[in-house]
């Protein structure tokens with residue numbers, strides 16, 4: 001955490017929660033977190049719950065995010081959802097290039113970059129995910145993999161738009177596994193990511209970009225992770241599905 005960058009903590013609900021379940025979760029979060037001003041709080045429900053959640057967060061300190069979007073605005077792309085459609089529900093953030101999409105939908109850095117440009121074209125704030133697998137970490141390839149993902153995924157935007165982009169460092173080996181990166185491991189990689197952003201854009205842009213950590217974040221490990229100088233928030237999966245755990249993560253980050 002650096003006082004010049006506001007913490008941003010986002011819940012990625014993945015393929016969980018019907019609209020009715022989403023309703024209950026958000027009502028609970030509003031009750032628990034209504035007075036929090038220090039953190040940008042974001043919830044990213046599945047597309048089918050956006051309508052319900054958008055009505056609930058309208059008068060709150062909770063921002064709405066989506067988990068993915070098409071690189072196309074409109075057209076013959078069956079099953080896809082474009083940025084304009086997300087804007088209709090007052091979506092402000094969009095997760096791009098999550099490791100599950102990179103793995104199961106074979107999303108490439110080039111595709112993430114196309115989506116990034118489309119998101120900025122619609123004034124959405126993208127959360128671009130990067131991270132190495134366990135095999136890559138064990139082969140000492142973490143920096144090489146991240147450098148490649150950052151160069152490819154962040155291609156095609158100006159420094160000004162980069163400042164509005166959030167990067168989420170999500171080591172694949174820590175996602176949904178209960179194996180969290182140590183605060184030192186997270187800090188080292190976040191500092192590396194910031195140095196790469198400085199090279200790709202410039203030092204001033206790098207100073208402003210918020211870098212989230214994601215991977216088995218829980219109430220009990222939040223405080224130490226968030227106290228690292230280059231960790232500016234969290235992207236939370238499993239622990240974002242319950243009022244108690246997600247609100248405790250937010251409270252423990254302050």
Ligand code: PEP
Pocket residue numbers: 012170174175176177178214215216217235236237238239
């Ligand atoms: C995620 O998928 O973005 C994530 C960080 O999941 P979890 O918190 O469950 O590890």
